[in-house]
Amino acid sequence: MKIAGLLRSAALVTAVALVPATTASMAQIDGRAGPEFAKLFATYQRVKASYVEDVSDEKLVRGAIDGMLAALDPHSAYLDGSDLERLNTLIDGNYSGLGLSVVMEDGAVKVVSPFKGSPADKAGVKAGDYITHLDGELIYGGDLDEAVARMRGKAGTSIELTIFRTGREEPFEVAVTRGVIELEPVTHELAAGNIGIITVNEFSADVGADVFRAWANIREEATGRVSGLVLDLRANPGGSLDEAVALSDLFLDSGRIVSQRGRARGETLLYDAETVFRGDMAEGVPLIVLIDAGSASASEIVAGALQDHRRALVMGERSFGKGSVQSLLPLGPNAALKLTTARYYTPKGNSVQEGGIKPDIAVPQLSDPDLALRQKYLTRESDLRGHLINEIGIEDEELENDAVKDPRFQLTAEELEEKGIEDFQLHYALETLRRTTKSSVALRD
Numbered sequence: 001m002k003i004a005g006l007l008r009s010a011a012l013v014t015a016v017a018l019v020p021a022t023t024a025s026m027a028q029i030d031g032r033a034g035p036e037f038a039k040l041f042a043t044y045q046r047v048k049a050s051y052v053e054d055v056s057d058e059k060l061v062r063g064a065i066d067g068m069l070a071a072l073d074p075h076s077a078y079l080d081g082s083d084l085e086r087l088n089t090l091i092d093g094n095y096s097g098l099g100l101s102v103v104m105e106d107g108a109v110k111v112v113s114p115f116k117g118s119p120a121d122k123a124g125v126k127a128g129d130y131i132t133h134l135d136g137e138l139i140y141g142g143d144l145d146e147a148v149a150r151m152r153g154k155a156g157t158s159i160e161l162t163i164f165r166t167g168r169e170e171p172f173e174v175a176v177t178r179g180v181i182e183l184e185p186v187t188h189e190l191a192a193g194n195i196g197i198i199t200v201n202e203f204s205a206d207v208g209a210d211v212f213r214a215w216a217n218i219r220e221e222a223t224g225r226v227s228g229l230v231l232d233l234r235a236n237p238g239g240s241l242d243e244a245v246a247l248s249d250l251f252l253d254s255g256r257i258v259s260q261r262g263r264a265r266g267e268t269l270l271y272d273a274e275t276v277f278r279g280d281m282a283e284g285v286p287l288i289v290l291i292d293a294g295s296a297s298a299s300e301i302v303a304g305a306l307q308d309h310r311r312a313l314v315m316g317e318r319s320f321g322k323g324s325v326q327s328l329l330p331l332g333p334n335a336a337l338k339l340t341t342a343r344y345y346t347p348k349g350n351s352v353q354e355g356g357i358k359p360d361i362a363v364p365q366l367s368d369p370d371l372a373l374r375q376k377y378l379t380r381e382s383d384l385r386g387h388l389i390n391e392i393g394i395e396d397e398e399l400e401n402d403a404v405k406d407p408r409f410q411l412t413a414e415e416l417e418e419k420g421i422e423d424f425q426l427h428y429a430l431e432t433l434r435r436t437t438k439s440s441v442a443l444r445d
Helices: 002-017 020-029 033-050 057-070 081-092 144-151 207-221 241-251 298-308 371-376 396-400 413-418 424-435 438-442
Strands: 077-080 094-097 100-105 108-114 130-134 158-164 172-177 179-182 186-191 195-200 228-232 256-261 269-272 287-291 313-316 324-330 335-345
Touching (some): 057 077, 195 207, 256 298
Parallel strands (some): 228 287
Antiparallel strands (some): 077 335, 100 108, 256 335, 324 335
8 A cells, every 4th residue: 555655646646747848749738738838847946945834745736636637526525545545434334433524614523413312412412513623733724634534534443623603702611532433325114104314324235125115014013004205314414325216216116317417418317216116115205304404415316306296395405516526537546536427407407506306395303402593504406615606696685585484483492402303404394284275284385
């Protein structure tokens, strides 16, 4: 591994060093590339000759690559070694650490969502939290990969997170014990009234098949016919596009699920129903999809497909708004580019980039005592520096105007706790299914 890393670094340095000698060949690709590469090489030479300390070629070239990709969007990155290994283990849904999905926002590590049931979730870490220190050491302004690497570690060891949470005047510390995160990507339960609840925590391998098995188990556990189903995609940061298509296909028997459009005309890919699973597995059963600001990417593909086909009522809060596709492009045996290569669109041709999926019924999470202040400072894709712009040009006012005061949503978190309601959004979805008919829920106007 070490030898391969050295060879990889040497190859990168050689590529930079040969730029002046290969300007003619570069010009065949883009006439403007030669002068721009000359600027890069001149900067490299000046730093090597004049910087206050000696700097390795590997550090300079890696910095140039990271800067190049950071100028594109928040999701493109160069991965090698442990970074690439972490991505692969996340896709597999089995790794050791805290169980957090995080992004870098203006130099701060911000939690997109804690995976349900993970050590971070059990310790009380919430979506929207800022992690400012690890074991008392300031990480603000540092590298996201380094912060993630420090939070990962051997199961059973602990780390102290200093957290700034909107709504609290002072930061606070949380000790979290690392665990082997064998996430259950899919869980299920049967609620009163023969209503099934299927929670999808992330889109790792075989999620479509797991949801199919969960539905079969719900039907076996029910005393009679299942009268409704809640598909909970809240705090689900996404994952595999193929699994998002498979999950959508479980509930659709025809039509488009999602389209993926790249820069070139020939890079458009269409994903249709009836290609993974046959028929609607829950035909005739009213379906509600729950989403929130932590529902991103693959979650938005599923919610958008079921909403556009009028197969489900989407409820909760507007989703994160990540409507781009990242491809893993190999660069040798131990490195790869995670590069944004396309945008995706719902069956009706709508892009969720920036705007997200707007729920049919906006339901605030009233059981969250910090709801008001957390909503004020909530971060979505449209707030990330360098994010892709939605091609239709959505106004900021439209993105921010999620909710209006509703007489149904006036109870406080304390009043809900007295009533025994720990999750108001789920409670509201279940009550909706109990008091409405199939046609009024699944076949709305």
